[in-house]
Amino acid sequence: MPADADSKARTxxxxxxxxxxxxxxxxxxxIESLTMRKLARELGVEAMSLYNHVANKGDLVDAIVDLxxxxxxxxxxxxxxxxxxxxxxxxxxxxxxxHPWACGLVLSPGTIRALPAPRLRYMEWLLKRLRETGFSPxxxxxxxxxxxxxxxxxxxxxxxxxxSAIDVDGSKDLAELVDKFLxxxxxxxxxxxxxxxxxxxxAPSGDGARQFEFGLDLILDGLKRARxxx
Amino acid sequence: MPADADSKARTxxxxxxxxxxxxxxxxxxxIESLTMRKLARELGVEAMSLYNHVANKGDLVDAIVDLxxxxxxxxxxxxxxxxxxxxxxxxxxxxxxxHPWACGLVLSPGTIRALPAPRLRYMEWLLKRLRETGFSPxxxxxxxxxxxxxxxxxxxxxxxxxxSAIDVDGSKDLAELVDKFLxxxxxxxxxxxxxxxxxxxxAPSGDGARQFEFGLDLILDGLKRARxxx
DNA sequence: CGTCTAGCCTTACGCCGTAAACTTACACTG
DNA sequence: CAGTGTAAGTTTACGGCGTAAGGCTAGACG
Numbered sequence: 001m002p003a004d005a006d007s008k009a010r011t012x013x014x015x016x017x018x019x020x021x022x023x024x025x026x027x028x029x030x031i032e033s034l035t036m037r038k039l040a041r042e043l044g045v046e047a048m049s050l051y052n053h054v055a056n057k058g059d060l061v062d063a064i065v066d067l068x069x070x071x072x073x074x075x076x077x078x079x080x081x082x083x084x085x086x087x088x089x090x091x092x093x094x095x096x097x098x099h100p101w102a103c104g105l106v107l108s109p110g111t112i113r114a115l116p117a118p119r120l121r122y123m124e125w126l127l128k129r130l131r132e133t134g135f136s137p138x139x140x141x142x143x144x145x146x147x148x149x150x151x152x153x154x155x156x157x158x159x160x161x162x163x164s165a166i167d168v169d170g171s172k173d174l175a176e177l178v179d180k181f182l183x184x185x186x187x188x189x190x191x192x193x194x195x196x197x198x199x200x201x202x203a204p205s206g207d208g209a210r211q212f213e214f215g216l217d218l219i220l221d222g223l224k225r226a227r228x229x230x
Numbered sequence: 231m232p233a234d235a236d237s238k239a240r241t242x243x244x245x246x247x248x249x250x251x252x253x254x255x256x257x258x259x260x261i262e263s264l265t266m267r268k269l270a271r272e273l274g275v276e277a278m279s280l281y282n283h284v285a286n287k288g289d290l291v292d293a294i295v296d297l298x299x300x301x302x303x304x305x306x307x308x309x310x311x312x313x314x315x316x317x318x319x320x321x322x323x324x325x326x327x328x329h330p331w332a333c334g335l336v337l338s339p340g341t342i343r344a345l346p347a348p349r350l351r352y353m354e355w356l357l358k359r360l361r362e363t364g365f366s367p368x369x370x371x372x373x374x375x376x377x378x379x380x381x382x383x384x385x386x387x388x389x390x391x392x393x394s395a396i397d398v399d400g401s402k403d404l405a406e407l408v409d410k411f412l413x414x415x416x417x418x419x420x421x422x423x424x425x426x427x428x429x430x431x432x433a434p435s436g437d438g439a440r441q442f443e444f445g446l447d448l449i450l451d452g453l454k455r456a457r458x459x460x
Numbered sequence: 461c462g463t464c465t466a467g468c469c470t471t472a473c474g475c476c477g478t479a480a481a482c483t484t485a486c487a488c489t490g
Numbered sequence: 491c492a493g494t495g496t497a498a499g500t501t502t503a504c505g506g507c508g509t510a511a512g513g514c515t516a517g518a519c520g
Binding site for chain 2: 123142
Binding site for chain 3: 012013045046047048049052053
């Protein structure tokens with residue numbers, strides 16, 4: 001038995017394997033459950049071995065966040081700037097929903113360092129798309145802030161709401177959770193909140209994406225009008 | 231010497247004193263520097279004593295977040311709904327900037343529990359102001375999401391950018407930091423990003439608030455138009 | 461064959477949150 | 491007054507965290 005029948009034959013650790021396993025762990029249990037010891041165990045290795053492929057935990061976290069940011073689609077420039085930006089924004093929204101732990105880390109990075117390349121590429125793409133469409137530098141300045149903050153901010157906002165709904169106990173049916181919330185809410189004191197929660201119960205699936213695009217359209221419409229009146 | 235000349239005479243711990251000290255610690259060193267042991271030391275007490283006034287660390291954190299949310303001004307209903315909502319939003323923005331650790335915790339609460347009273351009051355106020363202005367339930371549903379996510383999301387977005395600028399090394403002059411960033415940026419690859427960073431250098435102080443209101447106005451204008459065309 | 465080196469492991473340190481058991485101080489009751 | 495109950499603070503201890511320091515081993519290369 002010359003081959004890998006023995007437990008001795010371990011597939012060697014690589015930075016890729018480490019990062020991939022880290023993303024898997026974070027996807028499954030949230031970023032706070034990503035631990036050097038647990039990650040090592042997952043890879044059949046001791047914790048300190050990870051440090052041969054990763055400077056420290058901050059470096060590890062930064063790296064996996066970069067991988068997620070790298071998933072964002074940056075469409076090649078088309079004729080319709082609104083459509084291009086919307087496609088990018090929706091793609092970012094989806095990527096961040098796939099990895100719910102990443103959004104908070106992009107918004108408030110723990111370790112401070114030079115902005116990583118994937119984030120730079122994304123920023124440059126958005127700025128370029130605006131400027132080449134004819135936006136003035138001044139309008140682009142504000143438009144970028146409004147767009148980027150909506151993409152990241154709304155997504156984290158949505159995640160905060162749905163995660164808390166899912167986590168509050170085992171049941172992952174959001175409608176049922178909101179229903180329970182409604183029943184314990186003193187509806188007399190909060191009639192409009194009760195109405196709002198009720199709307200969430202009856203909302204169709206995929207409602208989060210629709211809300212995201214509602215706010216996005218508000219911003220894009222406003223920008224379009226601002227550009228035309230300028 | 232019957233009075234408090236002796237070190238024995240300690241002002242007794244109360245929940246208020248604990249929460250107040252916790253906010254002070256978090257304001258100074260960020261939420262991750264808020265530790266039961268450090269907080270106790272700050273109060274001249276042992277860590278375990280805190281548990282007489284606070285269920286656990288999650289309870290403590292929830293409580294101080296609630297205090298911050300409670301600082302948000304909810305104007306009594308005036309004639310101009312845009313002005314009322316703007317006042318509330320700006321007040322929330324300011325409160326969250328005063329306590330930079332709070333925004334992330336409101337957006338993605340660590341401990342899950344029933345929504346706390348201050349948050350309920352805030353939500354109800356905003357929903358009520360929209361509905362009583364004449365917004366349909368459907369439009370209110372989306373308007374609330376757009377507004378709340380902008381208030382929290384943009385603020386966290388802004389904090390993430392300014393904090394990373396401040397923390398990267400000792401100098402707290404943001405312009406100087408951006409300048410350093412600019413010099414190390416391969417400007418040939420990122421011309422628009424360089425332009426954008428340059429704008430930040432020359433931006434007047436208080437620019438964050440202006441950006442916040444730019445996005446807010448975009449949303450409010452869109453909502454106003456949506457209500458009129460409906 | 462000897463030596464170098466990269467990759468992994470072992471041990472250890474100082475943090476963290478907090479359970480459990482204790483001491484103390486005081487208020488109330490007989 | 492003594493006796494007792496209770497609330498507040500302390501001590502000790504446990505398991506988990508990130509990671510510094512150093513040891514071990516297997517293959518590469520002269």
